Amino acid sequence: MSQQRSSVLSLKGVRIQDPFWSEYIRLVRDVVVPYQWDALNDRVPGAEPSRAIRNFKIAAGEETGEFYGMVFQDSDVAKWLEAVGYLLQTEPDPDLEQVADAVIDLIAKAQREDGYVNTYYLLKEPGREWTNLSECHELYTAGHLIEGAVAYYQATGKRKILDAVCRLADHIDSVFGPEPDKIRGYDGHQEIELALVKLYHATGEARYLRLSRFFLDERGREPHFYDREYERRGRTNHWGSDFMITKRSYSQAHAPIREQESAEGHSVRLVYMCAAMADIAAETGDEGLLEACRRLWKSIVTRRMYVTGGIGSMAQEESFTLDYDLPSDTAYAETCASIGLIFFAQRMLNIEPDSRYADVMERALYNTVLGGMSKDGRHFFYVNPLELWPDACGKNHAYDHVKPVRQGWFGCACCPPNVARLLASLGQYLYTVKDRSVNAHLYVGGEADIEVGGQRIRFKQQSELPWEGRVRFELEVESESDFTLALRIPEWSGAAVIRLNGELYDAETANGYALIRRWWKSGDQVELVLPMDVLRIKGHPLLRDTVGKTALQRGPLVYCLEEADNGKNLQGLFLPSRSEAISEFDPNTLGGVQVIRMDAQRLSEKDWGEELYRRDADTSFEPAALTFVPYYAWANRGVGEMAVWVKEKA
Amino acid sequence: MSQQRSSVLSLKGVRIQDPFWSEYIRLVRDVVVPYQWDALNDRVPGAEPSRAIRNFKIAAGEETGEFYGMVFQDSDVAKWLEAVGYLLQTEPDPDLEQVADAVIDLIAKAQREDGYVNTYYLLKEPGREWTNLSECHELYTAGHLIEGAVAYYQATGKRKILDAVCRLADHIDSVFGPEPDKIRGYDGHQEIELALVKLYHATGEARYLRLSRFFLDERGREPHFYDREYERRGRTNHWGSDFMITKRSYSQAHAPIREQESAEGHSVRLVYMCAAMADIAAETGDEGLLEACRRLWKSIVTRRMYVTGGIGSMAQEESFTLDYDLPSDTAYAETCASIGLIFFAQRMLNIEPDSRYADVMERALYNTVLGGMSKDGRHFFYVNPLELWPDACGKNHAYDHVKPVRQGWFGCACCPPNVARLLASLGQYLYTVKDRSVNAHLYVGGEADIEVGGQRIRFKQQSELPWEGRVRFELEVESESDFTLALRIPEWSGAAVIRLNGELYDAETANGYALIRRWWKSGDQVELVLPMDVLRIKGHPLLRDTVGKTALQRGPLVYCLEEADNGKNLQGLFLPSRSEAISEFDPNTLGGVQVIRMDAQRLSEKDWGEELYRRDADTSFEPAALTFVPYYAWANRGVGEMAVWVKEKA
Structure with a gap:
């Protein structure tokens, strides 16, 4: 629909072989995802039960019992499926695929005739579907199912789960919209918006894009949807207070998204929303929306971001506070929020390659996100402070949210699967392609097959990051090919040195990238030295x-x-x-x-x-x-x- | 009973005439106490109702209706009466006395035959008296009534309210004690302990002293009283959580008081308890108890006190946290806690004149307590931070307890009357007398009649504090008298200079006091110059x-x-x-x-x-x-x- 957008790189074309990162990805494959599977099936000794799989079994009629867990419990299954999809995109694993197929059968069996699926509402509040969007994460949960389905479909080509979530999305499309017989509403926790764009990419169905845009544009308008549905359902609360209904900025519903000047409220919701805004701006060429993305990006990175790439200055409401308020010791800086910031950065890079987006992406990845997981893959930080005085934890309640060591899985149920899906899909964040230019954003060793001007180019990368700033590319082309390799010069680098086939190369730079344009042939080598003072x-x-x-x-x-x-x-x-x-x-x-x-x-x-x-x-x-x-x-x-x-x- | 204790100065003997302090005392008389009276009678437009007087009227059968307010609502009336008592001790006011007499009639009318009085229990939970000490402030409220009664009795000589609280105390004495048919318990909020010592001083009845000591000694023992009464009443909670029952350190009930090594928990409770401990140590010569006082004092002032004399590092639980944890911006430093610290310091000075106690008393008085009230006497700080960024208030919830400006009365119902009663009784804090030594602790202008060795001495003081460190005393004696005038050399002073009748006087010092021992005659003048760098x-x-x-x-x-x-x-x-x-x-x-x-x-x-x-x-x-x-x-x-x-x- 638009020329603004770079083409999406398939994760399948990227194989990471990196002395630093491969180990983390192995951890996700060998430890995190299997552990998560056990957790979803209540097989982790000593952990709180999840019952997420059991909820689906009950909804599918395979077991009897009651729904258990949070209103968004299904999303844990969806995020697991998404991580599995990414793992399978990069390396086949028939056993894992078989497990996933069984889960997919289960989800499909639990799905209602009309496409609806959400075990909380199916089991606990049937007939009350779509009555409490501001509090109950119903579209959020659907969004995660869609993301999981798309990842799995892209890995395996199997349509069963994709078809299921298309039916779900079509059902949602029949319920929500500007037409008088539909709900003019949106979810309290943004997620469906970016998921629908992924579904559009997977299916080519423009109605999913339109629905995503509807949700975004509806947000924050007056008369306010949260009030309308609150009155309609008889003023009931799910969480025991009307906070999520009345504090509009908590869920970025205090103003239409194009009018929001600063990053407010729950930090994860904000960056998920921004990622979707950038997606829609890219797809539609909507300059106003792109401007809003740039404004919110700037609000975050120039006034509300920790040096570690963490965002969210306070535990209460897991939220942004105000400009320049970044306390080190009481920081929230949720791992998931930095992951969402990476999502946002990636989308902005797709629109306008500018190293400042990649600098932030790298900062969040190497510091907060990586710090969120222990070296054994079994312990996680939800909160990432920049200063810790452990003696005060438990004694001064200002630090009640701060844990001095990483906690086991169920200490924090949302961050571990988010880390898993990000690391499993890391290959998607390394490059973007636009016209006849390939931009390298992150230096992670391995091979990437990228189509440029109709030709498939193989980029073999070796990287000594993060310990040393030496990066080497070798290209394989089918025939000589004219394009630009744009290498990011990170903000942390001293004067970069580039050698092309052993010869010093004096590159022009644009937007923070050193540009090497030439007719490339197989065996061409580029060496990049980024001094690391x-x-x-x-x-x-x-x-x-x-x-x-x-x-x-x-x-x-x-x-x-x-x-x-x-x-x-x-x-x-x-x-x-x-x-x-x-x-x-x-x-x-x-x-x-x-x-x-x-x-x-x-x-x-x-x-x-x-x-x-x-x-x-x-x-x-x-x-x-x-x-x-x-x-x-x-x-x-x-x-x-x-x-x-x-x-x-x- | 013991030689350790200095004699108690009657407030009646002290008339403050001071360019700095008289204005504050006038404010208490002309503004704070009348305003409080209006508040107690629900005559302050726009303020939340108090209904404290109305509760008594209902309990007295003069009105019909239901109890309204906190479980300790009566204490607001008691604190008002106490402030009135101090005001009347220093200056007659027949109108005010008439109002107070009417209140006293009302309290007496509300009092039950057996001496019990507490409008919450009389009206709302009759028959459940003394079943929930850990949460419901029943003895705390009684303590404030006793303090108010003693102050009023000392001002007017009228026994009606004194007799009423004696009946109340006797009732309490019949309910609580070590005997098998009595409750071996104590209040969650310490206050009765110090009040009973005042009642002992006013009446000479040693059983009140014994009862106070019983409450102190019982505290924190195992098997734990909070558990016992919790089981006995059927595991009910007043405040909706069992926090006050299970978190023992919150109310300093985590260990017997003699075994407590550090200042823990709710800071006001701690210092009220310490004041009573010092009282009992002074009266009984109990060295172990005195040692415990010194230990807790040291814990506060060497590790847990703000430079402003504020105590309590966190809003949650209004509490101490741990050694050296004194954040400026999220400080709690409740005004009442500094007032309680002054109570504690005063008692320690009575036992062992040491300028370090007076230094802290002065620090708390001139900084946190004085800062707690606005210059118009109508606005108060409950919380006294040492750093404020007002933009963050309301945006970063870590500062939700911090108000950028002083609030009207009902923003904080406990601190204003506490400030009022402290300022109205300031004269009690200036001097202590022991044997043939008069120690001057605070330099506040005015006249004090002090009995030394059987002779009444009049100390006329002029002070330029806090602006300049010049203080002048002139003495009036009935006949030449041999005693020591011990002048505190504050920690903030440069090399002090003393002139006796115009001549430089080279004083010995002991425990931070410059000692002038001589045969004093009328007209003797002492000038003290305390350099204020x-x-x-x-x-x-x-x-x-x-x-x-x-x-x-x-x-x-x-x-x-x-x-x-x-x-x-x-x-x-x-x-x-x-x-x-x-x-x-x-x-x-x-x-x-x-x-x-x-x-x-x-x-x-x-x-x-x-x-x-x-x-x-x-x-x-x-x-x-x-x-x-x-x-x-x-x-x-x-x-x-x-x-x-x-x-x-x-």
């Missing part, structure tokens, strides 16, 4: 939490201090502003990571005495040899203090 | 919130920066470590206060651009001429930023 990052002067402090970053990785290396009382450490940073790979730390060592000063307690306040205190310091480790790897050595931002000293 | 206060290195920062103090006053004087973005201000502080009285600021001016530096935003984080940021500063104002006077010029702690720069 240790960077002393400063926060904007209006960022209250970071004034007078610095954070270290090297390559895409933000670093932190941990008690394990530096002792307690990290608050007393000061970095001399000219102190030299030495980076080295330490095979003995955290299974092998690049650490940063720096001489610093520690506020001395020695001569202080026991007074809490002193009038004549001569501040004295002791030398301290500090070791910084990558933020993503924190909290893997027991409970201890952690800090990303460290005080500076002239 | 601007002090740069530092926090203990383990105080996370204050590392790298400084607070200014001059005399007893802690200072702060306000947006009104210094613009927005106080977080970007840095005090050069050697910058000179100039203090001057500014009649145009806040109705005339001593301000402090200092040249500082402001982090520049000029060349920053819109990036949130920068790798190459050269921090640049602009000069900034800062004005600090006394903390107690903040938030009297509209809504704006405020900060006590300011960053330092080498």
Whole structure:
């Protein structure tokens, strides 16, 4: 429909073979997805029951019993199916496929004649479908089913689940819309919007795109849908308060989406919505909508994002707060929100390749998202603070949402499957193609088959990220081909050096990408060297939490201090502003990571005495040899203090 | 019973005439107490109803209707009566006395034959008296009635209310005690304990002292009283959760009081309990109890107290948290808690005059307590943060308890009457007498008649505090008298200079007091000069919130920066470590206060651009001429930023 959009890369064409990332993807395949399957079937000893599969069995008439769980319990099955779909797109696994086929049979059996499927409403509130969108995630759950179905269909070519969700989407299309006999409404938790775009891509059916756009455009209009359905259903609440109905900004329903100036409310909902807005802008060429996307992007990344790519400054309402309010210790920075930010970034890159989108995507991926999962794949952070004083957890309730170590699966039911589906589909985030240009956004080793100007080009990539900034491409073409390879020069890089077939290449740059345009032939090699100095990052002067402090970053990785290396009382450490940073790979730390060592000063307690306040205190310091480790790897050595931002000293 | 205790000064003997404090006491008399009376009678337009007087009228059979309000609604009437008592002790007011007599008649009429009085139970749960001490403040309410009665009796000599609360106390004594037919219990909110000591002083009846000690000693013992009464009443909750029953430390019932090592839980309860512990230790010479008082005192003032004398680091549970956890922005620091800390300090001074107790008393009084009330006497802070970013209030829910301006009466029902009764009884806190020594703790102008060694001595004091450190005493004696006048040398003072009848006097000091022992004759004059430099206060290195920062103090006053004087973005201000502080009285600021001016530096935003984080940021500063104002006077010029702690720069 429009020329704005880059073509979508099939995950099938990308095979990741990377010393850093392959291990994470293996974890998803070997640990996370099987573990999740056990969880969905209530086979994890000691865990709270999920009963998500059982809900479907009851709805399908295979078992008897009652619905159990949250109103959106079905979405756990859907996200599992989506992760399975991505895994199968990159590597066949007949056993896994067989399990998934059985789940699909079950979902199809539970589906009502008219296409409707949602085990909560089918079992618990039959006849009350579509009466409480603001609170009950009914379209959200449908959206996840659609995403799972599309991923599985793309992996296997099997249409059963795709057909099922088409019937579901058609049913939704018959219920919602601008026509007088339909509901002019939308879901409290955005998700259906981006899912319908995926369904449109999978099927080519324009009505799904139209329905997605309807949901977006309807949002936040007056007279307000939440009020209308509230009155219609007799003023009942699902969650025991009318908060989700009255606090419109919580679900970004306080104004029409094109009029929203800043990132407000529940952070996951906002970025899921933005991803769909960008999708629709790309498909329709709607400049107003694209402008709204750019505005909300800017609101997030220039005023409301942690240096780790985390978003959402407060636990209450899992929400954005206000500009420049980014407390390190009480941060929410939900793992899912950074995943959603990556979704949004990916869509913006599809529209307008600009390295600033990719910089944020990389920042969120390498820091918050990666930090969300432990190295064993069995423990997860929901909340990702930038500073931790574990002694205060449990004692000062301001930190009740902060966990000092990653929790088992059921400590946080939404983030683990989200991490799984993102990592399983990582190949989708590396490149975009537009016209005769291939943009490389993330440097992750492996092979990608990309169609440019009608020809299939194979890009073999080797990357030493995140430890060193050396990246090498080798191309295979069927015949000589004229196109541009656009290599992202990350914001963290020193002066990049490019060699084409061994010769220095002086590339033009555009929007943060070094452009190599030529007639490519098989065997052409490009080497990219991105100097990785240790960077002393400063926060904007209006960022209250970071004034007078610095954070270290090297390559895409933000670093932190941990008690394990530096002792307690990290608050007393000061970095001399000219102190030299030495980076080295330490095979003995955290299974092998690049650490940063720096001489610093520690506020001395020695001569202080026991007074809490002193009038004549001569501040004295002791030398301290500090070791910084990558933020993503924190909290893997027991409970201890952690800090990303460290005080500076002239 | 013991020699440890100093004699109690009658408020009647103290007449405050002070350029600083008289105005506050006038406010209590002319504004706060009348306003409170209107509030108790539901005559404040726009305010939530109190119905506290009406509850008594219904209980007395004068009106019909239902109980309204909190379970401890009666205590509002009691605190009003207590403030009235103090006002009448210092100045007769026949009209006010008449109103109070009518209230007393009403209370007496509502009182049951057996002495019991509590309108909640009489009207709402008759027959359920004494079944839910852990939650329902029944003894707390009785304690306030007793305090009110004693104050009124001491003012007027009228026994009616004293006799009524004696009957109440005797009833309580018949219900509670170690005997098998009595309840071995105590109140969830400590208050009765200190009230019974006052009743003992007023009546000489040792059983009240014994009962107080019983309540203290019973607290926190196993098997736990809260469990026993919970089972006995059939596991019901008053507040909808069993939190007050199961979280023992909330009400300092997690261990016997002598075994409590640190200040835990609800901060007001803790200090009310400590005040009673000190009372009992003084009366009984119980060294173990005194040691427990010292231990809890030390826990508060060396690890858990704000520089403003505020206590309680978190809003949740209005509570202490852990050592060195004193966040400025999310502080609770309830006004009532600082008042309770003053109660505790006063009792410790009675036992062992040590200027460290008086230093804390003064710190809490001049900063948090005074700051709790507006200059019009009609607006109050419940919560006293040390840093405010008003834009975040209402947007970041971590600050939901923080109000950027003082609220009208019913925004906070407990602090205003507590401020009123403290200020109305300020005369009780100035001096203690022990043997042949009179210790002057607070420098407040006026006259005090104090009996020393059988002779009544009149101390006429003139004080320039808090603006200047000049204090002058003139004594009137009936005949020459040999005793020691011990003048507190505050922690904030430079080298003190004392002149006796115009001659330099080289005083010995003991426990922070300069001792002047001599045969005093009428007309003897003592002049005390306490140099008031601007002090740069530092926090203990383990105080996370204050590392790298400084607070200014001059005399007893802690200072702060306000947006009104210094613009927005106080977080970007840095005090050069050697910058000179100039203090001057500014009649145009806040109705005339001593301000402090200092040249500082402001982090520049000029060349920053819109990036949130920068790798190459050269921090640049602009000069900034800062004005600090006394903390107690903040938030009297509209809504704006405020900060006590300011960053330092080498």
